[in-house]
Each structure stands twice: as C-alpha cells, then as structure tokens.
Amino acid sequence: MSVLAAIAVLAVLIIVHELGHFAAARAQGIHVNRFSIGFGPALWKYQGERTEYAVRVFPLGGFVGFPDDDPDSPIPPDDPNLLQNRPIVDRAIVISAGVIANFLFAYVLLTAQVGIFGVPNLYPGVAVPQLAEVADSPARAAGLEPGDVILAVGAEPLAEGEAAVETLQQAIQRSPNLPLELTVLRDGERLNPVVTPRADEEGNGRIGVFLSVRGESVDGELAFRRPNGIGEIIAAGAAEYQRIFQLTFEGFGRLIGNFSESADQIAGPVAIVAVGANIASNDAGGLFRFAALISINLGIINILPLPVLDGGQLVFLGIEALRGKPLPSKIREGIMQTGVVMLLGLAIFLVIRDTANLGAVQEMFNN
Template sequence: MNSVIAFIVIFGALVFFHELGHFVFAKRAGILCREFAIGMGPKVLAFKRNETQYTLRLLPIGGYVRMAGEDAELMELKPGFRAGLIMGQDEKVEKVVLNNKDRYPDLRVIEVAEADLEKELYIKGYEEGEETLQRFELSEKAVFIEDGVETQIAPWNRQFNSKKLYQRFLTIFAGPAMNFVLAFIVLSIIGMSAGIPVDRAVLGDIVPDDPADQAGLEKGDEVIAISGEEISSWADLTGIVSESPGEELTIDVQRGDESLSFNVTPEERTFEQGEETISQGIIGVYNPRIESPSIFQSIQYGAEQTYFWTVTIFDLLGDLITGQFSIDALAGPVGIYKSTEEVAKAGIYQLMQWGAILSINLGIMNLLPLPALDGGRLLFFGFEALRGKPIDRQKEGMVHFVGFALLMLLMIVVTWNDIQRYFL
C-alpha cells in the first residue's frame, strides 16, 4: 500500500507541475483554460473556479490543460435554431439556453437567423410572434447551457491560436520547464535536509549489520588504501568496492591518530539492466556530507545535481539512438512503479531523489521533437517562425495524431516488456 501511495504522489506531483507550467503561461497570455486535469479517464473529483474546471481523474497516467482553440470549438448556432436568451444588466446576452427552456423563466426565445460567436459576438434572430430581425450583443463571458451543462464561449482573442508566436511557444515550453524547476527544488531540499555529499574518502553513516559494520569500520574513518591501492576520493573507494563482490579487501584507514586495517568482504547485490544482470559489491557505508549546509550551498547542490542528471539522461538517449542501449531496458508505468517500490524501501530522501530524476526525465522526453509531444509542437512553431505563417492546422493535426498512435504502440510494447520482466 505504501508503494502505491508513493507512486501516486510522485507521479501526481510530476504531472501537476508540468500542467501548472502550461496553465500559468496560458492564463498570462489571456487564453481561456476550460479544464485543468490531473489523471485521465472518468472524473473522481471536480470543482469550478472562475472560468476553469479543476478535475481529478481516475487513472494516474497523465493530465492536461484544455485550452480554447486547441481543438475546433463545438458551439455553434445555425440558422433555424431556437434558443433562449438570458440578458444581463448591460443588455448583453449572458446565457444561451439550447434545450429544456421551460426550466428557465423570463427567457427571450428567438429563432436564430445568424450568429458570430468568435469575432463580433452577436446573435441575430426573430423573437416569437415578431417579424422584425433583431441583433443581440453577446457578453465575452457568455455561456451556452445544454442539458444543464454550462460551456463558456471562446472569443477569438481568448483562443490559443490567436496569440502571438512567442506566447504560444512559452505556453507549451513552460510544461517541460516546470519539471526541471521541480527537480531543482526537490534536490535543493534534499541537500538542505540530508546534507550535501562530498567526494572525500571518508566514511559517512554505517549501515548496521552490513559488512563495514561487522568488520569494525566507523563513521569518520578516512580510507587511505584498499588492498594496497591508494585511495584519494569517494569515487575511488566505491569503484573498487563495487567491482569486488565476494572478494576480501583490506581497507587501511586513519582514525584520529591511529592507522588501522580491516578485512572486509563486499556483499554481492544484483540488479537488472535490460536483459543483463549486473553484479555489484557493497559494504554498507554512505559518503560523507556537509551537515547543515547554507541555503546557497543547497541551491548550488540542487543546480549541480539537476545538470548532472540531465546530462546523464541525454547520454542514455544517445546510447538508445546508436543501439548501445536496448529498447527492452525502457520502463513504462509498470516498470516505474516497481522501481518506486524498491526505492521507497531505502528511505524518504532516496524516494525524493528518484522523484526528481523522474521529473527531469519527463521534462526531457516532452522536449523531444516528436509529434504529439510538447517538443513536436515547439518544432512546428519553429517552422512557423521560418515560413512567416503557421502550418495548415489539419496537416499538423494529422502529424500529431500519427505520432500519438506510434507513441501509444511504443507504450504498449514497453508495458508488455515490464509485465514479462516482473510478473511472468
């Protein structure tokens, strides 16, 4: 149960911050945001504030901000429609009732002759019993009511595609960017709370009953040499230990004024990397840390770690493209859940770091110039900047549709590999 909660909290936080980036910059650009959703599928919880409906949905596998104009606006009033109008104090139409008109008293029922719901915002029609064509002005926030459901109209100046290129670019780019911001914040908090690791060959905390503890090593011991090989950094120490599972090592340390030697046999741990099983030695020690670092040190640590993991993930992508990294090693939702389950056992700071790495990964994946991803949309904005006019929306939509279908196919393959790896 704890693993399920950890997975939902982490994945929910990643999606929330990603969509929050889109949402904030869309609102700043004046775009009408119809819905801010966390999760996919049926609604579990929903409430509306101002113009936006906020929803929590059943499946924790994504989220979205539904912006006016991204898809074709479905509201229309064709000639011959009968509609009920509710007027505001400024004599502009505030509500247009399409059916069940008997539920609303004091309606002005008209037969529509003409309507413009985007540019000039008006409805022309004939009231019951009248032969004179009348023009009714629409409020910019007028709503349509159909089967009791209210939908706000989207004037052209409130639609996504009406905005300047830089505004649309920032709105889309802000989603992945917020994933990097989230990772930076989390990693900075880890540095501030748990201390900042330093690359010194000094033992930090010792894991009880692990090989180092059983051999008599203590926190603060400075490692001078391992089996005759001089040690000058934490990387040197971990490199030798990890490559020596099951082999007895002689560790020479300086403890205060004493020079001591201990025989330690690293315990063998294995983990899966794609189809390959990797064996690694551990002795149960943590690296030394700067205790109670300053805010500046913590921020610097957060920035350095964000950069490190960004470069590491890009390197892995490069290996995937060149064939050095098998597609079988990719993880889908099932694989991420299983990894989260393992990391959760190691403690809260390891879980927070794992969440930060996933956030960076999500940001990078979304910036890839692939159809249906944020990066694909940014690529089309680049084409628009070069051409001086946007790509035909139907053609762009078809490209994104095909890209989405291929991504779903990849997700199915990766998820099936996860199921085979962990359950079959």
C-alpha cells in the same frame, strides 16, 4: 504504501508539468478552459470562473485544454486571447513551460533533499565494497580486495562523492586492454597495483569491481551532517542536479545512437513505479532523488521533436515561422493522429512487458 508513494511521485510530476503550461498561459492572459489530471472518465470536477478542473480515472497523464479546440466555446474565434491567435513567441512559451517546470522542480527536490536529510560526510577516493563473482577478473588478477580505497588512477587523484566514482569509471571504460596504475589505500598502507581492463561486448573496459563513494558510515550506512547554511544547500543541490542531468542526457544520446542494443532499457510506468516503490521502502531520501531523475527524464522526453509531445508542437511553430502561416489542418491532424497511435502502442507494449517482468508476476506463473 511504497507503491502508492511511487504513484504519487509520478502524479505530482505530471501535475507540475501541466501547471507549467497552465501558469504560462494564465500569466499571458490566454484563455484556458480545462485543467485535468489523468485521462478517462472524471472522478471529480470543479467549474471555476474561467476553467474546469478535473481529476480523472487514469492518473498517469494530464492535459491543459484551450477553447480554441472546443466547438461549443462561447469565445469568438477572433478573440485575441485565444492561444491560436497569439504570436508565435507567446505560444512557444506556453508549450515549453511544462518542460521548464519539470527541470526547475527537479532542482527544488534535490535542494530539499539536502536541506531535510543533510550532506554526506565524504572523503577523497572511491571505495571498493566487493569484487564481482568472476574468478579471473582483472581486479582479482591485480590483487584488489574488498575494503580497498582507490585514491588515484594514473597521475589523477580522485576527488570525493559521485564525481570521483564517475571519474574512475570513465578512466576504466576508456582503457580496454590498457594497463592502469592505481593508488590504493589498504589498512593504512598505500599500494600501486596495475590493472588491465577487459573489453566488454560494447568495447568498454571492465575490471570486475563494485564502486561506491567513500565517506563516514554508521551501521554500514553513509553518515550525513547538517549543511553549513543555505549556501551549501544550494551548491549541493546544484551539483547533484548537474550530475543527474548530464547522466540522463548522455543516456538518451546512447539510446538514440545505438537504439537496437539499448531499447530494452526503456522503462514504462509499471517499471518506474516498481523502482520507485523499492526506493520508497528503503530510503526516504532517495525518493527525492528518484523524483528529480524522473522529472528531468519527463522534461527531456517531452521536448523531443515528436508528434503529440511538446517538442513536436514546437516543430509545428518553427515550420509556421518559416512558412509565414501554419501547416494545413489536414496535414497537421494526420501527423498528430499517427503520433497518438504510435505513443499509445508504445505505452501498451511497455506496460505489458514491464508487468510480465515484475517478480511477483513471474513467481505466480512459475508456481
């Protein structure tokens, strides 16, 4: 069931993306003749007054079809409500609406999570649940122990929640081989150990600890309370949205800037479903955050200036605006075909790699 929940999450996010394109076109009176969830042979079809709706065999994808590309369409090619005959701004709205829908849906998911599951009871500082299994780690050398609470790094007091964890992590990463004075709370006593982060292979500081938010817990799990009205729900959702968006954007920046060392972090649909299934089986609330994270990733990926993706289509529109006319159809089709081949090749590679890395598959071949 957890696997089905993860697949359902991906399918919903794809539907949201395609609904963005569909709604933006319909709102402007642009003809839309197909709305399809998935690819391949159709499992179900419904012919509406103006649009054919379909669910297809492979659910991880979808498309909105326009009669511009249909040679059998009864709509004349000079119809002003064909997408290709609309001004550049109208077409740009339709193309970018899928990305916007994914970004907005991520925020809706995060506010829904707060409204349904509540707000964690957090306290200032960062908890140290355990140390890394490294005998000579900087944390052990400084005398840190499991159960410690780090209240400040240098002269900077730590706030609460994920923001405090990120502040401490960044301070450690920026200080390889430089001493950092910490303010630590242990059994009601304040201590001031000095830890010297050790540089890792990428030059970032590491001290060898696991960090977590500090808050009230029940049976080892973080305790939640009911939010104080709609204002706190909106604010908490917005704060988490900003945090996830920023981390995702920074992750893409590191991937692009150092692709050779970060390429193995790219995950395909199999790996995403595996992670989602694990979250769904352990934390229903975490599934909302997982879906929001994937929705933001889907939006950012689609806005990249690559052929086939929405960003690539926006590039074509930009070139058309500069030239005063579209690129020749042969050039555009050649670019699109190259993009399709590259995207399919990457998808096949990721599916094979991620499937081979699944624990169940590895166990099967090791037995």
